[in-house]
Every structure is written in structure tokens, then in C-alpha cells.
Amino acid sequence: MENYVLGIDNGGTITKAALYTLKGKEVGSSSRKTKMIMPQPYHTERDMDELWQANVAVIRGVLQSTQIKADQIIGMSITGHGNGLYLTNKQGEPVYNGIISTDNRAKVYVDKWSQDPRFEREVLPKTMQSVWAGQPVALLAWLKEHKPEVVMETDYLFMVKDFVRFKLTGEAFVEVTDLSGTNLLNVRDRCYDKELLRFFNLEDIMPKLPPLKESTDRCGYVTKEAAEATGLREGTPIAGGIFDIAASAIASGLVEEEKLCIVAGTWSINEYISKKPVINKELFMTSIYCLPDYWLTTEASPTSASNLEWFIDHFMDDEKRNAFEQNKSVYDICNRLVESTTPDESNLLFFPFLFGTNTVPDAKACFIGMNSWHKKEHFLRAIYEGVVFGHMYHIERLLKFREKPEMARIAGGVTKSDVWVQLFADCLQLPLEVVEVKEHGTLGTAMCAAVMEGYYESMKAAAEAMVRVDRRITPNREQAHVYARKYSLYKETLIKMELVWKVGV
Incomplete structure (x- = not known):
């Protein structure tokens, strides 16, 4: 029997699952829309239980539509929108609505931090990125002031994909490419940094940050309970996964420095990779890429499709x-x-x-x-x-x-x-x-599972084997x-x- 890898992508309003052969051919997909909750202007939230049920539904949907047996899936991985905030207790129960990265309630904190001369002098060299309202640091600052009981009840601070992985495995981790875009991480040294968090007045949340993992690390196995809910095989291994902007980039074949990648979806994402990080206060973000020794330089905003x-x-x-x-x-x-x-x-x-x-x-x-x-x-x-x-x-x-x-790859x-x-x-x-793939996010993260299980030695090798150009637009x-x-x-x-x-x- 042929083996497959499963990729899941949790965007701001759409959850998708797709199954791939180990050569990158999509054999089936499933999607489910989730409701964006706007309790007041500039707040964009979602029900985390609904989000979990959407993941259950798309996994079941793709298994049913393809008739592929669960034991043919050698591994799976998850991506999702970067930033925002997903808070749970130790049992994985939400303590607040999930917050989507388009949320703008915390802009006042961003204005204060950006004007502080210490930001450029002390913070930027460590984080290599601007700070904006939809990032966890800003959202946590707002919650500490307006909903302090929520922060006190929180045991784990997750990005969206890490929350879903926790629901599948019962093991709490966060993945490094994703966290490198949040201002929660010392990106330069790839570690948590209490002094960095102190600038945002968030040093007290450090115990709530789960351990860091790499994109292709094995981060647990599907539990019996999750297997019964989704139809997956109990014990299916799950990789760390990947930041959605990096997932789209690697699924576009961005493995060479001269190329430019454009991702036009919920966000306008424009990026390239290099071995030297770019640190500039006018630049949106430099984050950790899924290729060793490479940085992903990104200009982005929630201004696209x-x-x-x-x-x-x-x-x-x-x-x-x-x-x-x-x-x-x-x-x-x-x-x-x-x-x-x-x-x-x-x-x-x-x-x-x-x-x-x-x-x-x-x-x-x-x-x-x-x-x-x-x-x-x-x-x-x-x-x-x-x-x-x-x-x-x-x-x-x-x-x-x-x-x-001389050319660019476009996705989204x-x-x-x-x-x-x-x-x-x-x-x-x-x-x-335009590469020959329907869903860049699901393919990019599915590659992590293929590398995790040793089918490819690196994400670069996976991209070279699993990505094909569909058409060229002149x-x-x-x-x-x-x-x-x-x-x-x-x-x-x-x-x-x-x-x-x-x-x-």
C-alpha cells in the first residue's frame, strides 16, 4: 500500500486538511469554515471549541472522501495563521476565545513600545521585527489590563497550530518558526529571554510558554481519544509544523536566495530567504526559516484577498x-x-x-x-x-x-x-x-511530516521532490x-x- 502524509492548515476563518503522496501529489482535501467573532470594533476572535471541531471534521472528511486507510498515513503536521493568541489550561480547555491575527484592540501598547528608544536599542536586535497589535505580546498586555483573570487562569500559551497539535497529542509544545514571528522569542539566539519579556512587562508569563521544538521534530502521537474523534490511527506521529508564511514559501519551492515569494491570501506576505538576517526598524519581520542557517525576510500586513x-x-x-x-x-x-x-x-x-x-x-x-x-x-x-x-x-x-x-513565485x-x-x-x-499545488499551507506543513519520518533528509530535499511549477505568467x-x-x-x-x-x- 502507498503511504501518505497529512497536512492541516488553520487560517483565520477556514480550516483545511489535505493528503499527499510522498512525491507531493494531493489525493484529496477537505475544508470547513469557522465563524469570526467581533464582540466590539477591532476585536477578531473565534470559538476554540468550534475550531477544534472544524479540525476533527476536515480530518474525517479527507479520510472519507479519499477512502485512504488511517494506517497508510505515516505522519502529519499542522500550520496556521501566525500570531494571534490561544490560551488554555493544562487540560486543553480554552480560558478565552482564540484571538485571530487581524485583531487590532491593542494598538495603544504598540504605539507606546515603538516610541520607546529602548525598542530599537535593546529589543529589535533580538527579535528582528516590528511590533504590531495582532501579536501575542500586545494581546497579552491588553488582557493583563482588561482581563487579568484570563491570564491567571492560563497554563499554556499557544499559537493556533500548537493548540490543535496539543488537542491531538496531549503534549504541549510551541514550534520555533512560528514563535519567531511573535516578539515572544529572542530570534537571534533562538531562545526565551526574560529580559526581552520584561520590556513588554510580560516576564510573569514565561512559565506559561511551552518548550520549543523544530519544524520536523516529532512532537507526540495521536491519542486514543483524538483517534476516535478524527478517524486517525492512534499513535500517528505529529511533527512540529511550521509558520504559515514559511509553509507557503517552502511549498512554492523557496530554497534559493535569488527568488522572491508572494503569498496573497488573508495577509499580503512578500518574502525572500538569506543566510544573513536583515535587522531594520522599517522592516516588518525577519524570522527563522525551516532550512538550517536561513532567515526569512518578510514584509506583510492583513491587506490582501x-x-x-x-x-x-x-x-x-x-x-x-x-x-x-x-x-x-x-x-x-x-x-x-x-x-x-x-x-x-x-x-x-x-x-x-x-x-x-x-x-x-x-x-x-x-x-x-x-x-x-x-x-x-x-x-x-x-x-x-x-x-x-x-x-x-x-x-x-x-x-x-x-x-x-528576475522572477517571483506566487501562492495563496x-x-x-x-x-x-x-x-x-x-x-x-x-x-x-505558480506551482502545481492547490493549498500551499497544507503541502508545506505536510513536508515536515515526510522529513520527520525520514523519507527526506531535509526540507530542501522535500521541496525539490514535492514541488512542481504549474504555469508561468508573462x-x-x-x-x-x-x-x-x-x-x-x-x-x-x-x-x-x-x-x-x-x-x-
Whole structure:
């Protein structure tokens, strides 16, 4: 019988599971949506019991749909959105709702820390990243002030994937690539650091931080109880797993320094790897990568395709209903509407800041330049373009530290839209490679299980064997001047809007 590895990806609202052959071929997948809870403005949470049940459902779903026997799965691994916060007691029972990384309640603490001269002098050399509201340090600071009983009841502090792994194994660990993006870890020395935590007034949470593990370490086995719930074989080994931005990067074949990787999903993630860490206060993050001696340099914000999801949910009920009746996707309708317009017929701009941004303080999402003749297709094109311009803004920051690449790999939900990927290529004026994989997160983390069980000697070897390029998108040179002009207008307007946003509009 052929053997398989299982990968699970817990995003902000979607949980996915996929089974892969040891050559990287997906044989089946399953997904389940979870509800985002917004108890008040700027709070984005989720029910952790619902999250666990979603994981149970997708594991059962992929086993049933593929008819693969549980004993054919040699190992499994989990990824999930970075940052946010998942707090439990020793039994794995939640002591508060899970907090998603788009949460912005703790911005006041970020402002205070960023203005403290000690941050650049003492903290940045250790963490190699900016600090922002959706990180555990900021969320814990908010909880200590507003919900101190929650912190007192907490035994374990997890990232989302580590919480799910704990539910499967009963063993509490956190994994190093994931934690290296949280400001909880001394990234330079790959260890916990009491002095670092003291800067955030969080030294008292150090006993609540589980032991650190590597991505390919064996971090326990599926318990009898979890096996009965999921249909997995009791004793199935589970790897440490991987930060979602690293999972998408490795599943895109990012094993060489000259390449650039773009991940366009809930977050706008733009990244490259190098053997020398980049430490700069203007840079979003340098984190630990899943290849030995490599660092992942990242510019990111929650400003990508989730903006389209919001527009569809609020303004496209008729299109969703028609798509359902015709057994089609509402995203196909969006693509056709965007294709029905041309890039030079409208200067309508969209700023993709529905869930915040780290590029401009206090920025809000908005459309600018509306006229009476604009139709829904123009708003959709503005969203598509605004998301791409948001990525370009981040990529410009990255190119301060490296040469412009000759090509880039692109991953994430937008790769399902040929229209959107072509728009990325035309705006960036770069050839783009899309790899032959439906879900980058699940494949990237499944590789950890293959390496854990010795099928590959390293994540690099796993990527070279399990990743294949599906198609190459060539930029339309005739569109270069149109998008250059519109991107310049986007940046100029962004600067002018800073004062408007600052006064609280």
C-alpha cells in the first residue's frame, strides 16, 4: 500500500486538511469554515471549541472522501495563521476565545513600545521585527489590563497550530518558526529571554510558554481519544509544523536566495530567504526559516484577498445566489466582471486596510475617486488593483535590502484567479511562476511530516521532490505605463490621506 502524509492548515476563518503522496501529489482535501467573532470594533476572535471541531471534521472528511486507510498515513503536521493568541489550561480547555491575527484592540501598547528608544536599542536586535497589535505580546498586555483573570487562569500559551497539535497529542509544545514571528522569542539566539519579556512587562508569563521544538521534530502521537474523534490511527506521529508564511514559501519551492515569494491570501506576505538576517526598524519581520542557517525576510500586513471576501459578503448576495443555483463559483463572476473593464478606463482607487495595516498609522479602508457612472465591476477592479498595490508597497521595502529578482513565485488564494495573477504580473512587470499545488499551507506543513519520518533528509530535499511549477505568467509590457501611473497615484493619495486618518475619520 502507498503511504501518505497529512497536512492541516488553520487560517483565520477556514480550516483545511489535505493528503499527499510522498512525491507531493494531493489525493484529496477537505475544508470547513469557522465563524469570526467581533464582540466590539477591532476585536477578531473565534470559538476554540468550534475550531477544534472544524479540525476533527476536515480530518474525517479527507479520510472519507479519499477512502485512504488511517494506517497508510505515516505522519502529519499542522500550520496556521501566525500570531494571534490561544490560551488554555493544562487540560486543553480554552480560558478565552482564540484571538485571530487581524485583531487590532491593542494598538495603544504598540504605539507606546515603538516610541520607546529602548525598542530599537535593546529589543529589535533580538527579535528582528516590528511590533504590531495582532501579536501575542500586545494581546497579552491588553488582557493583563482588561482581563487579568484570563491570564491567571492560563497554563499554556499557544499559537493556533500548537493548540490543535496539543488537542491531538496531549503534549504541549510551541514550534520555533512560528514563535519567531511573535516578539515572544529572542530570534537571534533562538531562545526565551526574560529580559526581552520584561520590556513588554510580560516576564510573569514565561512559565506559561511551552518548550520549543523544530519544524520536523516529532512532537507526540495521536491519542486514543483524538483517534476516535478524527478517524486517525492512534499513535500517528505529529511533527512540529511550521509558520504559515514559511509553509507557503517552502511549498512554492523557496530554497534559493535569488527568488522572491508572494503569498496573497488573508495577509499580503512578500518574502525572500538569506543566510544573513536583515535587522531594520522599517522592516516588518525577519524570522527563522525551516532550512538550517536561513532567515526569512518578510514584509506583510492583513491587506490582501480578505478584502475581496468582505466585499462579496456585504455587496454580492445576488451573485452568490446565482452562482449557487448555477453550481458555479462567485469568484468566477468576480473575474468576469473585472475582465469586462480595462485598467485605463477608471482611476477609482481602493485602499485595502479593512483589517488594519502597518504601512500608514491609523489608516482605514476606502474607495477614492467614485463617480456616478462607476458600476460594481469598477469597484471589483479597484479591489483587485488595490490588493496588488498593497503587495507592491511591501515589495519596494524588501528591495531596499536586495536586488530586484528576475522572477517571483506566487501562492495563496489569488492563484485560483488567472485574472488576478495576470494583474500581479502586469503591475510588477515580473514573470510569475505558480506551482502545481492547490493549498500551499497544507503541502508545506505536510513536508515536515515526510522529513520527520525520514523519507527526506531535509526540507530542501522535500521541496525539490514535492514541488512542481504549474504555469508561468508573462507580464503584458503594454500595460506597464498604465499600472505605473495608477500605482504612483495610489502612493501619492496614500500620503495625502495620512492627515485625514490621523484626525480620526
